Amino acid sequence: MKKYRGTLNAGGIGGQIIMVDEDGVGTRTKCTYSKRLSHIVRHSPDGFNWGYGGSGPADTALSILTDCVGGNAANAFYQEFKWKFVSGWKESFEITEKEIKDWLKPESLERK
Numbered sequence: 001m002k003k004y005r006g007t008l009n010a011g012g013i014g015g016q017i018i019m020v021d022e023d024g025v026g027t028r029t030k031c032t033y034s035k036r037l038s039h040i041v042r043h044s045p046d047g048f049n050w051g052y053g054g055s056g057p058a059d060t061a062l063s064i065l066t067d068c069v070g071g072n073a074a075n076a077f078y079q080e081f082k083w084k085f086v087s088g089w090k091e092s093f094e095i096t097e098k099e100i101k102d103w104l105k106p107e108s109l110e111r112k
Contacts, residue, residue, distance in 0.1 A: 002097040004037065004064050006050065012091075015039070015047020018060065020067060037063055050089040057086040068100050077104065 006018040018037040023030060039047050040063045048063070049056025061082035065074035084103070085095060 002068060003094055004068075004096075005092070005094040006048070006089075007092040008049075008051070012049065012051065015044075015056070016049055016060075018048050018064070037067060039063055040066055050086045050093065051091075053083065053087045057082050061086045064095070065100070068097050069104060073104060 001023050003021045004018055005021065006016055008016060019034050020037050021032050021034050024033050037048075039059060041059065042062055043055035043058040046056060048060045050060055051057070058079065062074055062078040064086075065078050065081055068074075081100075081103075
């Protein structure tokens with residue numbers, strides 16, 4: 001299961017870093033691996049941001065959805081995801097793969 005998390009740095013100005021934590025299984029124990037989320041540049045050359053409805057949050061939404069569910073669903077729903085989640089995040093956030101997939105369930109797609 002993946003978890004996406006971020007904390008605003010430098011007063012929230014410029015590109016932010018989003019980490020992806022993923023549970024895995026090591027040779028003897030359960031492990032969590034962390035990596036930086038890759039930035040898909042569509043709207044914001046400055047990178048990720050959140051807490052408002054601009055270009056940085058749009059790229060945040062697109063990049064998270066692409067990593068979580070793939071490009072087709074990401075392209076279809078990233079703007080709605082931005083307004084539902086990303087624009088309301090405060091200084092720090094965490095969202096799980098499960099929360100994202102529950103939001104994207106076929107029943108909920110009727111809202112479009």
